[in-house]
Amino acid sequence: MAPDTPSPFTYPLSYEFPTHRLATTLRNPDKQPLVLVACGSFSPVTYLHLRMFEMAKDYVRQNTDFEIVGGYLSPVSDQYKKPGLLNANHRVNMCTAAAEQTSTWLMVDPWEAFQSYQRTAVVLDHFDFEINTVRGGVRTSDGAQRPVRVMLLAGSDLIATMSEPGVWSEPDLDHILGRYGVIIIERAGADMDQAIDNLSRWRHNIHLIHQLIQNDVSSTKVRLFLRRGLSVRYLIPAPVVDYIEQHGLYVDEGPSASASAGANAAEKEKGKDRDTGASGSGTEKSGPSS
Numbered sequence: 001m002a003p004d005t006p007s008p009f010t011y012p013l014s015y016e017f018p019t020h021r022l023a024t025t026l027r028n029p030d031k032q033p034l035v036l037v038a039c040g041s042f043s044p045v046t047y048l049h050l051r052m053f054e055m056a057k058d059y060v061r062q063n064t065d066f067e068i069v070g071g072y073l074s075p076v077s078d079q080y081k082k083p084g085l086l087n088a089n090h091r092v093n094m095c096t097a098a099a100e101q102t103s104t105w106l107m108v109d110p111w112e113a114f115q116s117y118q119r120t121a122v123v124l125d126h127f128d129f130e131i132n133t134v135r136g137g138v139r140t141s142d143g144a145q146r147p148v149r150v151m152l153l154a155g156s157d158l159i160a161t162m163s164e165p166g167v168w169s170e171p172d173l174d175h176i177l178g179r180y181g182v183i184i185i186e187r188a189g190a191d192m193d194q195a196i197d198n199l200s201r202w203r204h205n206i207h208l209i210h211q212l213i214q215n216d217v218s219s220t221k222v223r224l225f226l227r228r229g230l231s232v233r234y235l236i237p238a239p240v241v242d243y244i245e246q247h248g249l250y251v252d253e254g255p256s257a258s259a260s261a262g263a264n265a266a267e268k269e270k271g272k273d274r275d276t277g278a279s280g281s282g283t284e285k286s287g288p289s290s
């Protein structure tokens with residue numbers, strides 16, 4: 001279906017919005033259709049990134065009037081310039097291998113990855129445009145069209161940055177949390193209640209999911225293990241391990257050290273990022289935030 005209004009977005013060359021796993025019909029007409037979007041570096045994608053979607057799916061089924069009709073990973077642009085950010089081509093390929101080979105419903109949208117940096121508010125608008133304006137939402141069993149709610153899916157560390165001055169603009173926060181909403185997954189080391197302390201105005205649109213199994217795998221730790229020549233098998237999906245090996249990624253430091261040294265160093269690197277604001281969110285402060 002052609003949209004009535006021209007697209008307000010810029011597009012990478014040869015881009016097509018992925019829909020091969022997007023449901024076109026709502027199973028339960030009493031529910032509101034929902035698409036989940038996780039924005040991030042995914043350098044590389046880990047099981048925890050994928051697990052966020054499964055946790056959200058259980059939560060949505062048990063606690064809400066939504067029905068999930070699709071889930072997307074949206075890798076950030078290279079211009080985000082976060083330390084450890086591998087080029088977008090590799091990150092998109094790894095996410096695609098993980099989604100296609102380990103899931104039946106997840107997709108990867110390369111729109112954000114293959115162009116200039118786009119704020120999260122704009123990324124969510126892009127999904128809303130593609131799904132609702134271009135495709136008219138989804139159908140109910142009686143043939144009526146129903147708009148799909150797009151919602152951000154994020155870890156509590158990312159949401160905590162929403163209370164840090166200068167990282168997110170106020171209008172963007174209102175747009176993201178007021179219009180779309182967010183499902184927040186608890187992340188070890190990032191207090192959930194503290195993360196949403198300053199966001200109470202949008203509480204009705206914020207869904208919190210606690211971790212029942214603690215697992216603090218992060219991309220930073222995976223990169224560090226790889227740099228030290230340590231195995232990351234069973235921490236990240238097998239097709240991603242294979243891809244990393246085939247392309248010799250994340251090995252700019254020779255093998256050394258033991259696994260525990262790797263983990264400790266990873267912790268240090270994460271802490272250092274937080275202390276110095278050298279993470280992507282820190283980049284946001286001076287860069288493309290609002």
Ligand SMILES: Nc1ncnc2c1ncn2[C@@H]1O[C@H](COP(=O)(O)OP(=O)(O)OP(=O)(O)O)[C@@H](O)[C@H]1O
Binds near residue numbers: 038155158159186187
């Ligand atoms: N272990 C986890 N638990 C909960 N959320 C997570 C976890 N790992 C990543 N996320 C969430 O996934 C999204 C994308 O994360 P991102 O790509 O930055 O991964 P990361 O592991 O934090 O990366 P890095 O270690 O490079 O900072 C963010 O919303 C982040 O909060």
Ligand SMILES: NC(=O)c1ccc[n+]([C@@H]2O[C@H](COP(=O)(O)O)[C@@H](O)[C@H]2O)c1
Binds near residue numbers: 040118
């Ligand atoms: N102002 C904003 O829109 C804003 C600020 C900080 C992070 N983000 C997004 O959050 C994600 C953060 O990813 P990392 O956790 O890898 O830093 C990225 O997709 C980034 O674009 C957006």
